[in-house]
Amino acid sequence: MQSKNFRRRKLSLLLTLLLTDWASAAPVVVTDDFTGTTATNPWQTFGGACLTASTSTSTASGNIPGCVNNSYYTDIFRIKGGTMGGGQTGTLPDAAGNGALRLTAVGNDERGAIISNFDFAKDAGLSVVFKTVTYGGNGADGMSFFLMDSTATPALGGSGGSLAYSCSNVNDFYEGVPGAYIGLGMDEYGNFLNASDNTATGAGFSANRIGLRGAGNITWNNLKSIGIYPSNLSSNDQKLAVQNTCKTGTVWDYSKNNSKLQDTKATILDYPLIPGGYTNSASLWKNTALRPNATPITYNLKLTATGLLSLSYSVNGGNYQPVLTNQSISASNGPMPDRFKFGFTGATGGSNNIHEVLCFQAGPAEISTSSAGINTQQSGQVKTGTQIYLAYYHTNNWWGQLTSQNLLYSSANNGTVSISPTANWDASCVLTGGKCDATNVAAMTPQSPVKRVMLTWSGLAGTPSVGSPAVGIPFEWTSLSSSQQTALTSGDASATSDRLNFLRGDRTKELTTTGANMYRMRTSVLGDIIDSSPTWVGGPSAPYADVWVDSTQPRAAASALPENAASPYSSFVMANATRQNVVYVGADDGFLHGFRAGAYDTTGNFVNNSTSPNDGAEVLAYMPSSVLKTIHSTTATADYSNTQYAQAFSVDGTPYAGDLYYKNAWHTWLTGGIGPGGSDVWALDITNPSTTNFVEANASSLVMGDWSAGSFACVGDSGTPNCSSNLGQTFGTPQIRRFHNGMWGLVFGNGLNSTNGKAGIFIVTIDPTTAAQKVYYLDTGTTSNGITYVTPADLDGDHTVDYIYAGDVKGNVWRFDVTSTSPSNWAASKYGNAAATPLFTAASNQPITTKPLVAIVPTTTGASRVVVSFGTGQQVPQTLLSPATYASGSQALYGIWDWDMAAWNLLNPAAPKSATTGRKTIAQTDLTQQTVTATYPTTTTNGVSGYRTVSNTAVCWQGSTTCTSGNNQWGWELVLPTSSEQVIYSPILAQGAVIVNTTIPANNSALTCSINPNTGWTMAVDPATGGAFKQSFFGDASNNFVSYNGAKVSGIQIGAVGSPSVVTASNSPYLVNQTSAGTGHVDKIAPPGGTLGKRLTWQQLR
Known part of the structure; x- marks a missing residue:
C-alpha cells in the first residue's frame, strides 16, 4: 500500500541502478x-x-x-x-x-x-x-x-x-x-x-x-587399468599405446604382440x-x-x-x-x-x-560472473512521486530490467524515506516470462511477441528535403522497405522475417543448449539499459495559462497567438488527467519501450485496476531508423542476434516528454536521442496511450519524426553535404519548447563525433496550422567539436524560449539568441564581436558534456542577474578493447554571469536583467574562487563515508556595490579537489541550490586485480556564489543538520551516479540518488528556501 504521507503529485520517482553480478555474499568464493x-x-x-x-x-x-x-x-x-x-x-x-x-x-x-x-x-x-x-x-x-x-x-x-x-x-x-x-x-x-x-x-x-x-x-596408468594394455609393455610401446589412443579416441588392444595391434573402435x-x-x-x-x-x-x-x-x-x-x-x-x-x-x-x-x-x-555459478575487468557505472535519475522505477543492466549476456517499487515513509529518525524491496512489476519478466525474482512470482507467461505494438520509421525515398514524405510504420516484415529488409538479413542464406521476429521477442530460433538454431540465447527479451533513465509520463501538468501572451510582443493581440484559437490548456489537462501512466526507457535491444504503470483518478488518487493496470505490460516500442540499419551488424560482436554478441549501444538516450500545440489541439510528445548508439533523434505522439490508440495501424500518426545523419535537410541548405552531416552521436536529451515565431518545436545539440565535426544546435519547428516541420541549424563555427545538452531559458515567464544555452567538449559556453519572430535571425550570440563568440571558455582540457543550469540571481539593487552554472568532465564509454575513460586534469564547477543583456532589456523592458556594456572576455582570474575547505571521513550507518565543507566567499560582481572594494568579478569557480574528480552527470537546480553528483574514477589498472567502483561526492552550493549556505544542506545519520568546526556541510560522499532528484515526504525534502554500489540512497536535506536561484527553465520536470 502506498504511503499517504507523500504529496499527491502525478510525477514519479525514477532511479536507474547498476546491478553488479558479483554482489552477493553468501556462498564460498x-x-x-x-x-x-x-x-x-x-x-x-x-x-x-x-x-x-x-x-x-x-x-x-x-x-x-x-x-x-x-x-x-x-x-x-x-x-x-x-x-x-x-x-x-x-x-x-x-x-x-x-x-x-x-x-x-x-x-x-x-x-x-x-x-x-x-x-x-x-x-x-x-x-x-x-x-x-x-x-x-x-x-x-x-x-x-x-x-x-x-x-x-x-x-x-x-x-x-x-x-x-x-x-x-x-x-x-x-x-x-x-x-x-x-x-x-x-x-x-x-x-x-x-x-x-x-x-x-x-x-x-x-x-x-x-x-x-x-x-x-588419456594416461598410461588409466589405459592399463582397462586390461588390454599390458603393464609389461616397454616404455616406447607405452608411448605408442597412449599416442595411438590419443589420435584415434578409441581403445586399442595391446594384449597380444605388437604385430597384431587392433583398434577395438570402442570410444574413450x-x-x-x-x-x-x-x-x-x-x-x-x-x-x-x-x-x-x-x-x-x-x-x-x-x-x-x-x-x-x-x-x-x-x-x-x-x-x-x-x-x-x-x-x-x-x-x-x-x-x-x-x-x-x-x-x-x-x-x-x-x-x-x-x-x-x-x-x-x-x-558458485549463480553469483560469480565478472569482477575482474568490467568497471562501468549506470546513469541514474530520480524524480518525485510515490513509485520509483529502477533500471538495471547485466553484463553477463547483456540484458536488462526495469522494476516498479513503492516509495515508503517512516517517522523514525526525524523522518525516513525508503524503497520497498519487493517490486510491483519487472518489465524483463513481463516480456520474457518464467520465474520473476523481483516480484517473487514463481512463473509468468511472457507478453506475446505478435501482440506487441512495435513501430519504426519508413526512411527516405530519394534526396533528403525539408518536409520529407517518410512516415512511421509497423515494425513488421511486410511493412519494411526492401532496403530495410536487406539491412536485417544481410549475409543470411535467404531473406526471411526470422531476425525481425527475434527482435520482436520471438525465441523459437534462439540457440538451444544442444546447439540447434542460429540466434543467440537471450537471458531476457529486454536488452541492457545503461545510460537511458526511465521517464514517467502521466497526465499533463505543465504550468501553462489558458490565455497565452508573448511578452516580447506587447502590441500583438492575444487572439493572434495560435494557442488562443481553440480550447484552453486547462481543458486538455482535465481531459487527460486520468490517462494511463507509462514509463518510457531506451534499451540496447534496439527499442524505446513504454510500460504501463497505473493511473490517477479525477481526485488525484493513484489507481491500479483492469482499466489502468500497474503491471508493467509493454504498450509501445519504437526502433529509430538508424538503429534498424545497424542492429544487424556485419561485425559479430556488434550484431544483436549473433551468438558472439558482446554489447553494442543502440537506444541509449534518456527520453523527454512535453506538451505542445498545433492543428488547433494540444498534444504530448516524447522525444529522445540514442546516445553512443548513433546519430538519431526521434519523436512520438503519446497523447493518448490507450490500447485503442497505441496500435500498429496508427503508426503514421504516432511517429512524428525521425532525424538521422544524412536523412534530412535544413532551411537554407544548398549543395552537399547538408546540415544533417553536423548531427553526431546524440548523447543529450532533446527539449520541447515554444518559440517567438508562434511555433512549438524541438531543440537539441548536434552531438559528438559528427561527420562535419562542427558544434551547434538543431531546432525543429512544427507549423501550428499544418504540422509541417522545418529544421534549422545554428552553427558556432567551431570544428572538431560537439554539443550534447541544451538548456532553453525563458527570461520573462511567458513560456516562450528566449535564449538557449549549451556547453561543448572544448569547454565553451554558448548562448543562442532565439528572441526574434523570424527564424532567419536565430543565431549564436556574438558578445560584441563580429562572429559567434562563447560567453566563457573553461580551462584547458575541461570539456562540458552535461546540461548547464540557468538561474536568476537577485541583486541588492537593480535588475536580477542571469547566471549560467555547469560542471566539467567527460566519460568516454567502454568498448570491446578498453574500459571507460575520463577527462584528465583538474575539473571544476562554474557560475558565469551572462552580462550581455542590453538587447534583451530593449526588447522587454518589463523584465530587465543585469547587464553591462562593452565587450568582455571572461577569464579564470575574473572569477571568485571557492574551495573545499575540509573533508571529514565518517563511518555512519547511513551509507555516508564522508562530509565536505565549502567556503562561502562573497562574489564582488562587476559594477556592483556588493563589496567595499574590488567589485570586478564575473562569476565563481569551485575546483574539484580530488584527482580526476569531474562532472559526467547533469546537475540540477532545486530547492534554491545547484546540486550535482561528482565522479572520482577508480584507479583500476588493467594489470592489477583489485577492481574498485568509482566514488564521488554529492555537492550542493549556492548558485549565486558557488559557496556554502548559511546552514548545513545535508543531515547526519539521524537527520540532524550539524556543523564541522563551525563550517556547514555542503557535500556527502556516497558514490552517487546520475542526476539527483528531490522528493517531499511529510512536508520535508529528501534527496534521492543511486550509488555506484547499485543501491538507492535517500538523504534528508535542509534547503535555503526563498527565491534565490529561481529556475528559468520553466518546464516542470516530469
Missing part, C-alpha cells in the same frame, strides 16, 4: 592475487611456474616459488638458452603488487603449471574469472586453464600444442591431464584445437585462438573439441618486452550444476565478448566430478612467449 610475493591459497607447482615478485625458493605447504634464481630456469636456460626477461621493468623481482604468476619465460620448450591443493564442490555450479598477459617473445605456444577431478593425482598434459592439458599425438610429453573435465586453451601458435597435433578431434590449425576441450583421462573420452567453443582474437599476445605494455585479457568460464557451459573474455578491460553461452556438455563430456581442482599451465615449443596469470577468482 575463492580468490588469489598473484601480483604479490606469495599466493593466498596452496598450489602444487610444476616446471617453471613462479612468482615474479618473490625471491623464495620454497614449495613447501603449497608455496609458489619465486622466479629469481629458480632452478628450473637455471637448468633449461643452460641447455636450451633463453632469458627470464619481462616483468614490470625488465629486471626481477618485481615490486610487490606489480608481479604475476609466470608459467614460461623467454625460452623454447618450456612448461610451467600450478594445480590447486584445494578443491571446489560442483553442487552450485562454478564460475571462474582470471586475468592473463602474454608478451615478450615471438608467438608460441600458449597457456591453458583446466578443471580436473579432485580425486585424480595432479599431473600435466602433453607438451607443445596440447598446452599441457590434452594428450599429444606427436610430442615426447604425451599424456593428458588425468581426470580432466574442461580445458580452456589460449593458443597463440594454433595447435590446441588441431587434431593433427593432439587428440582425435579439432578445428584445424589456427593461430591466436581461444578454444575449449572437454573431458579426458579424448579431450574432445567442444562444438562452438572457440573463437579467434588478435589480442592474445603482444610483441613488447615489458608487462605494462602488454594487453591483459580476462576470462570468465561458467559451468552450471546442470552442465551448461559458458565462456566469455574481456580485452584490456573492455566489454566481455562471448565465445559460448549456456551450451550443454553433460551428454558429450560425461557426468561432472563431485569436486574440482583448478590448474593453470603454459608451454612453449620452437617459439616462445612469456605467459603470466595475474589473478584468479572462483565461486
Whole structure:
C-alpha cells in the first residue's frame, strides 16, 4: 500500500541502478592475487611456474616459488638458452603488487603449471574469472586453464600444442591431464584445437585462438587399468599405446604382440573439441618486452550444476565478448566430478612467449560472473512521486530490467524515506516470462511477441528535403522497405522475417543448449539499459495559462497567438488527467519501450485496476531508423542476434516528454536521442496511450519524426553535404519548447563525433496550422567539436524560449539568441564581436558534456542577474578493447554571469536583467574562487563515508556595490579537489541550490586485480556564489543538520551516479540518488528556501 504521507503529485520517482553480478555474499568464493610475493591459497607447482615478485625458493605447504634464481630456469636456460626477461621493468623481482604468476619465460620448450591443493564442490555450479598477459617473445605456444577431478593425482598434459592439458599425438610429453573435465586453451601458435597435433578431434590449425576441450583421462596408468594394455609393455610401446589412443579416441588392444595391434573402435573420452567453443582474437599476445605494455585479457568460464557451459573474455578491460553461452556438455563430456581442482599451465615449443596469470577468482555459478575487468557505472535519475522505477543492466549476456517499487515513509529518525524491496512489476519478466525474482512470482507467461505494438520509421525515398514524405510504420516484415529488409538479413542464406521476429521477442530460433538454431540465447527479451533513465509520463501538468501572451510582443493581440484559437490548456489537462501512466526507457535491444504503470483518478488518487493496470505490460516500442540499419551488424560482436554478441549501444538516450500545440489541439510528445548508439533523434505522439490508440495501424500518426545523419535537410541548405552531416552521436536529451515565431518545436545539440565535426544546435519547428516541420541549424563555427545538452531559458515567464544555452567538449559556453519572430535571425550570440563568440571558455582540457543550469540571481539593487552554472568532465564509454575513460586534469564547477543583456532589456523592458556594456572576455582570474575547505571521513550507518565543507566567499560582481572594494568579478569557480574528480552527470537546480553528483574514477589498472567502483561526492552550493549556505544542506545519520568546526556541510560522499532528484515526504525534502554500489540512497536535506536561484527553465520536470 502506498504511503499517504507523500504529496499527491502525478510525477514519479525514477532511479536507474547498476546491478553488479558479483554482489552477493553468501556462498564460498575463492580468490588469489598473484601480483604479490606469495599466493593466498596452496598450489602444487610444476616446471617453471613462479612468482615474479618473490625471491623464495620454497614449495613447501603449497608455496609458489619465486622466479629469481629458480632452478628450473637455471637448468633449461643452460641447455636450451633463453632469458627470464619481462616483468614490470625488465629486471626481477618485481615490486610487490606489480608481479604475476609466470608459467614460461623467454625460452623454447618450456612448461610451467600450478594445480590447486584445494578443491571446489560442483553442487552450485562454478564460475571462474582470471586475468592473463602474454608478451615478450615471438608467438608460441600458449597457456591453458583446466578443471580436473579432485580425486585424480595432479599431473600435466602433453607438451607443445596440447598446452599441457590434452594428450599429444606427436610430442615426447604425451599424456593428458588425468581426470580432466574442461580445458580452456589460449593458443597463440594454433595447435590446441588441431587434431593433427593432439587428440582425435579439432578445428584445424589456427593461430591466436581461444578454444575449449572437454573431458579426458588419456594416461598410461588409466589405459592399463582397462586390461588390454599390458603393464609389461616397454616404455616406447607405452608411448605408442597412449599416442595411438590419443589420435584415434578409441581403445586399442595391446594384449597380444605388437604385430597384431587392433583398434577395438570402442570410444574413450579424448579431450574432445567442444562444438562452438572457440573463437579467434588478435589480442592474445603482444610483441613488447615489458608487462605494462602488454594487453591483459580476462576470462570468465561458467559451468552450471546442470552442465551448461559458458565462456566469455574481456580485452584490456573492455566489454566481455562471448565465445559460448549456456551450451550443454553433460551428454558429450560425461557426468561432472563431485569436486574440482583448478590448474593453470603454459608451454612453449620452437617459439616462445612469456605467459603470466595475474589473478584468479572462483565461486558458485549463480553469483560469480565478472569482477575482474568490467568497471562501468549506470546513469541514474530520480524524480518525485510515490513509485520509483529502477533500471538495471547485466553484463553477463547483456540484458536488462526495469522494476516498479513503492516509495515508503517512516517517522523514525526525524523522518525516513525508503524503497520497498519487493517490486510491483519487472518489465524483463513481463516480456520474457518464467520465474520473476523481483516480484517473487514463481512463473509468468511472457507478453506475446505478435501482440506487441512495435513501430519504426519508413526512411527516405530519394534526396533528403525539408518536409520529407517518410512516415512511421509497423515494425513488421511486410511493412519494411526492401532496403530495410536487406539491412536485417544481410549475409543470411535467404531473406526471411526470422531476425525481425527475434527482435520482436520471438525465441523459437534462439540457440538451444544442444546447439540447434542460429540466434543467440537471450537471458531476457529486454536488452541492457545503461545510460537511458526511465521517464514517467502521466497526465499533463505543465504550468501553462489558458490565455497565452508573448511578452516580447506587447502590441500583438492575444487572439493572434495560435494557442488562443481553440480550447484552453486547462481543458486538455482535465481531459487527460486520468490517462494511463507509462514509463518510457531506451534499451540496447534496439527499442524505446513504454510500460504501463497505473493511473490517477479525477481526485488525484493513484489507481491500479483492469482499466489502468500497474503491471508493467509493454504498450509501445519504437526502433529509430538508424538503429534498424545497424542492429544487424556485419561485425559479430556488434550484431544483436549473433551468438558472439558482446554489447553494442543502440537506444541509449534518456527520453523527454512535453506538451505542445498545433492543428488547433494540444498534444504530448516524447522525444529522445540514442546516445553512443548513433546519430538519431526521434519523436512520438503519446497523447493518448490507450490500447485503442497505441496500435500498429496508427503508426503514421504516432511517429512524428525521425532525424538521422544524412536523412534530412535544413532551411537554407544548398549543395552537399547538408546540415544533417553536423548531427553526431546524440548523447543529450532533446527539449520541447515554444518559440517567438508562434511555433512549438524541438531543440537539441548536434552531438559528438559528427561527420562535419562542427558544434551547434538543431531546432525543429512544427507549423501550428499544418504540422509541417522545418529544421534549422545554428552553427558556432567551431570544428572538431560537439554539443550534447541544451538548456532553453525563458527570461520573462511567458513560456516562450528566449535564449538557449549549451556547453561543448572544448569547454565553451554558448548562448543562442532565439528572441526574434523570424527564424532567419536565430543565431549564436556574438558578445560584441563580429562572429559567434562563447560567453566563457573553461580551462584547458575541461570539456562540458552535461546540461548547464540557468538561474536568476537577485541583486541588492537593480535588475536580477542571469547566471549560467555547469560542471566539467567527460566519460568516454567502454568498448570491446578498453574500459571507460575520463577527462584528465583538474575539473571544476562554474557560475558565469551572462552580462550581455542590453538587447534583451530593449526588447522587454518589463523584465530587465543585469547587464553591462562593452565587450568582455571572461577569464579564470575574473572569477571568485571557492574551495573545499575540509573533508571529514565518517563511518555512519547511513551509507555516508564522508562530509565536505565549502567556503562561502562573497562574489564582488562587476559594477556592483556588493563589496567595499574590488567589485570586478564575473562569476565563481569551485575546483574539484580530488584527482580526476569531474562532472559526467547533469546537475540540477532545486530547492534554491545547484546540486550535482561528482565522479572520482577508480584507479583500476588493467594489470592489477583489485577492481574498485568509482566514488564521488554529492555537492550542493549556492548558485549565486558557488559557496556554502548559511546552514548545513545535508543531515547526519539521524537527520540532524550539524556543523564541522563551525563550517556547514555542503557535500556527502556516497558514490552517487546520475542526476539527483528531490522528493517531499511529510512536508520535508529528501534527496534521492543511486550509488555506484547499485543501491538507492535517500538523504534528508535542509534547503535555503526563498527565491534565490529561481529556475528559468520553466518546464516542470516530469
